[in-house]
Amino acid sequence: MGILLKSNAAGAVLNIAVNTILIPRYGYIGAAIATLFSNYTLAGIQFYYLNRQVGIRNIFIQSVRYFLYSLVMFIVVFLWGHIQSPGPIVTLEQIFVGGAVYCTILFIKKDPLFFEIFCLVKKYLKSRISK
Numbered sequence: 001m002g003i004l005l006k007s008n009a010a011g012a013v014l015n016i017a018v019n020t021i022l023i024p025r026y027g028y029i030g031a032a033i034a035t036l037f038s039n040y041t042l043a044g045i046q047f048y049y050l051n052r053q054v055g056i057r058n059i060f061i062q063s064v065r066y067f068l069y070s071l072v073m074f075i076v077v078f079l080w081g082h083i084q085s086p087g088p089i090v091t092l093e094q095i096f097v098g099g100a101v102y103c104t105i106l107f108i109k110k111d112p113l114f115f116e117i118f119c120l121v122k123k124y125l126k127s128r129i130s131k
Helices: 003-026 028-054 056-082 088-108 112-129
Strands: none
Touching: 003 028, 028 056, 056 088, 088 112
């Protein structure tokens, strides 16, 4: 049996066990807590085995910068929506501003993945225009 199947089975059994303990006392809140607990445990088990096979820790560490970039984007988009009345136009503005902020950060930081995607899009557009 594969590691993924074993970890999912363990997560399901853990969820049932914790539900059995928490639901009688806390009701639907207990069910939510049990689900969160079992899912986090399952994610931890899968992360452990994936890290042993692939070395995902390095990938995770490298992805922290993208989390920080998205946090900056979130703050800008949140403030943009907070200073205006909610509506469909403001939502579209937030989408545009969020994308612009994120791409600007990637451009300023000279992110290699961003430039690779940019070059692919540019190449695709050139091929479409030249037809």
